[in-house]
Amino acid sequence: MADEHGGFEDVSETLDGHPMVSLLAYARPYWPRLTLGVLASFCTRFARLVPPILVATAIDRVINGPADPGLLASVGLLPAEPIVGRAARVALLERLVLIAALAYLVRSGTRFASRYLLQSSAQKIQRDLRNDTYDHLQRLSMDFFVDHQTGAMMSVLNSDVNRLEKFLNTEFRQVIRVVATVGGIAVVLWHYSPKLAAIALAPVPVIGLASGRFLTWIEPRYKSIRESVARLNTRLENNLGGAAVIKTFNRYGFERDRVAERSQDYHDEKIGALRIRRAFFAGLRLLTGVVFVLVLYVGGLDNINGAEGALTAGSFALFFLYLRRLYSPMRRVGKSANKYQLAKSSAERVFGLLGREPTVTSPPDPYRPDDVDGDVTFDDVTFGYGDREPVLRNVSLDVPAGATVGLAGTTGAGKSTLVKLLPRFHDVDAGAVRVDSVDVREYDLDALREEIAVVEQNPYLFSGTVAENIAYGDQTALAAERDADDAARSRVIEAAKAAEAHDFVSDLPNGYDTLVGERGIKLSGGQRQRLAIARALVNDPAIIVFDEATSDVDTETEERIQESLDRLVEDRTAFVIAHRLSTISDADRIVVLEDGEIVESGTHANLLADEGDYAALWHAQSESRTPADD
Numbered sequence: 339m340a341d342e343h344g345g346f347e348d349v350s351e352t353l354d355g356h357p358m359v360s361l362l363a364y365a366r367p368y369w370p371r372l373t374l375g376v377l378a379s380f381c382t383r384f385a386r387l388v389p390p391i392l393v394a395t396a397i398d399r400v401i402n403g404p405a406d407p408g409l410l411a412s413v414g415l416l417p418a419e420p421i422v423g424r425a426a427r428v429a430l431l432e433r434l435v436l437i438a439a440l441a442y443l444v445r446s447g448t449r450f451a452s453r454y455l456l457q458s459s460a461q462k463i464q465r466d467l468r469n470d471t472y473d474h475l476q477r478l479s480m481d482f483f484v485d486h487q488t489g490a491m492m493s494v495l496n497s498d499v500n501r502l503e504k505f506l507n508t509e510f511r512q513v514i515r516v517v518a519t520v521g522g523i524a525v526v527l528w529h530y531s532p533k534l535a536a537i538a539l540a541p542v543p544v545i546g547l548a549s550g551r552f553l554t555w556i557e558p559r560y561k562s563i564r565e566s567v568a569r570l571n572t573r574l575e576n577n578l579g580g581a582a583v584i585k586t587f588n589r590y591g592f593e594r595d596r597v598a599e600r601s602q603d604y605h606d607e608k609i610g611a612l613r614i615r616r617a618f619f620a621g622l623r624l625l626t627g628v629v630f631v632l633v634l635y636v637g638g639l640d641n642i643n644g645a646e647g648a649l650t651a652g653s654f655a656l657f658f659l660y661l662r663r664l665y666s667p668m669r670r671v672g673k674s675a676n677k678y679q680l681a682k683s684s685a686e687r688v689f690g691l692l693g694r695e696p697t698v699t700s701p702p703d704p705y706r707p708d709d710v711d712g713d714v715t716f717d718d719v720t721f722g723y724g725d726r727e728p729v730l731r732n733v734s735l736d737v738p739a740g741a742t743v744g745l746a747g748t749t750g751a752g753k754s755t756l757v758k759l760l761p762r763f764h765d766v767d768a769g770a771v772r773v774d775s776v777d778v779r780e781y782d783l784d785a786l787r788e789e790i791a792v793v794e795q796n797p798y799l800f801s802g803t804v805a806e807n808i809a810y811g812d813q814t815a816l817a818a819e820r821d822a823d824d825a826a827r828s829r830v831i832e833a834a835k836a837a838e839a840h841d842f843v844s845d846l847p848n849g850y851d852t853l854v855g856e857r858g859i860k861l862s863g864g865q866r867q868r869l870a871i872a873r874a875l876v877n878d879p880a881i882i883v884f885d886e887a888t889s890d891v892d893t894e895t896e897e898r899i900q901e902s903l904d905r906l907v908e909d910r911t912a913f914v915i916a917h918r919l920s921t922i923s924d925a926d927r928i929v930v931l932e933d934g935e936i937v938e939s940g941t942h943a944n945l946l947a948d949e950g951d952y953a954a955l956w957h958a959q960s961e962s963r964t965p966a967d968d
């Protein structure tokens with residue numbers, strides 16, 4: 339997918355050193371486990387080489403009687419002198435059987451140990467990496483979340499971290515496989531016949547290089563396949579999601595053609611790649627076939643001619659038993675190199691993310707107030723997102739503690755942006771935002787945010803119970819809720835009552851213990867908003883922001899919320915953003931923003947008397963509310 343990692347292309351800026359070295363640092367705590375795993379893996383590989391040698395020895399010395407003593411004699415495992423007579427042959431056979439049993443025992447024992455040790459190390463590294471990456475990610479400032487798509491971040495946390503785990507788990511063993519198998523076989527074959535070993539080993543580097551080359555051909559094809567499958571999936575997802583629209587407009591045929599077109603693209607890409615892949619492996623088979631023929635011919639001819647160093651029947655068989663094993667790990671060398679590249683880019687993203695510093699942080703010696711009154715000042719504030727044009731220009735506003743300010747203005751005027759500066763979701767470009775006359779940048783960030791609650795138009799609820807979602811606003815209430823502490827429940831209920839949520843919650847099948855579904859999907863928009871208001875109130879913040887927080891509730895509920903809110907915001911500073919002006923008409927002060935600037939400010943009565951934009955909008959909205967009055 340082209341933009342799977344959208345926004346993470348700039349990771350190298352925040353990378354500290356080589357990404358794979360950083361990955362090794364994560365492996366360090368598990369080095370004893372890893373070392374044992376590697377040793378066990380080598381033992382498995384070597385144990386796998388033993389049976390063909392036993393077969394060779396059995397053919398030469400047990401079946402054919404006295405012959406060349408073979409490899410086992412030269413390493414002292416068997417007597418070197420010729421084996422003569424039935425008893426000696428049986429004894430030798432028994433010894434071979436014992437060695438074979440031992441080899442299989444070692445092989446399965448070390449295989450279990452190596453797989454377990456290496457895979458569990460990779461899993462532990464994956465767990466540590468994901469935990470650290472997530473923890474770091476959530477400490478990053480809002481600007482990071484604005485600039486990076488959720489999908490891209492998920493992809494780093496999931497695909498990239500998983501890919502690193504797979505790389506450590508699989509490719510590590512592949513390297514051991516190549517070194518131990520190819521190295522071990524080369525040594526054994528060389529012992530029996532350097533000439534035939536040279537023939538057998540000649541294609542090894544060729545296969546290694548060719549498999550690397552093959553990947554450079556096939557990888558762009560695979561990329562196209564991934565892209566075409568992503569396009570196909572997006573189309574299918576869109577269509578399934580938009581099933582109602584397709585039915586309404588009778589667009590079955592149109593959509594069937596569009597899906598068929600994407601399906602065909604995918605099919606074509608896949609067939610193209612299949613052709614290359616099959617041709618490559620057929621070529622490899624041909625090459626190994628050539629070696630097979632050569633070894634058969636040269637080895638056989640040497641034997642017929644009684645040439646010096648000619649193979650015995652057993653060692654002849656050994657060559658063929660080993661040939662296959664020699665080439666199969668090499669066929670994966672290119673794939674491993676490719677996996678290394680992919681793992682490296684994943685590590686770049688993961689460690690690039692880990693190297694990124696939050697832009698909004700507490701100062702070195704932060705201000706931690708015992709109590710916040712809630713006095714708010716915006717002092718000549720100018721702010722723009724990233725390098726874009728400022729969306730707030732020279733905004734100055736003094737709000738005494740306990741006052742309620744209504745913010746009005748057209749869409750995009752900068753109302754939400756203004757209140758986001760309060761909890762330092764972003765920092766001003768010029769000017770200052772002060773709470774109790776102290777610049778918000780001087781506060782301890784956690785202490786500041788403890789005192790400011792924001793209720794948004796589309797509040798995000800977590801899957802869990804109603805009570806957990808309300809208690810989320812306060813750390814102690816949340817902990818108590820999770821411990822099923824009844825005392826905490828009373829705070830939750832109190833907040834729910836204040837937010838006019840108690841009645842509907844009580845009517846839910848399990849009351850406060852009802853599961854709200856993913857993102858609160860089982861609740862209506864208005865119910866979600868009321869839970870979000872309760873969540874904001876439970877922490878008893880000094881400053882509260884309602885950003886279109888009651889837009890989804892009906893007018894009657896809004897009036898009820900309004901009444902109880904009037905009580906609840908009594909001793910707090912409140913900012914209320916609303917398009918429905920009746921929501922803010924009782925505010926102590928109403929501020930009208932237009933294109934990032936304050937254009938009107940005063941009480942509802944003052945603004946009506948001024949007969950400006952606010953008054954015009956008010957009259958327009960009143961008419962649409964009460965057409966009968968015309």
Ligand SMILES: Nc1ncnc2c1ncn2[C@@H]1O[C@H](COP(=O)(O)OP(=O)(O)OP(=O)(O)O)[C@@H](O)[C@H]1O
Nearest residue numbers: 484723726729747748749750751752753754755756
């Ligand atoms: N995260 C963001 N990144 C870039 N630009 C943004 C971002 N959020 C808002 N803007 C831009 O800033 C301007 C002000 O947006 P803001 O949401 O503050 O307006 P608003 O008055 O609250 O509008 P509405 O009433 O529609 O919610 C708009 O032009 C908007 O496109």
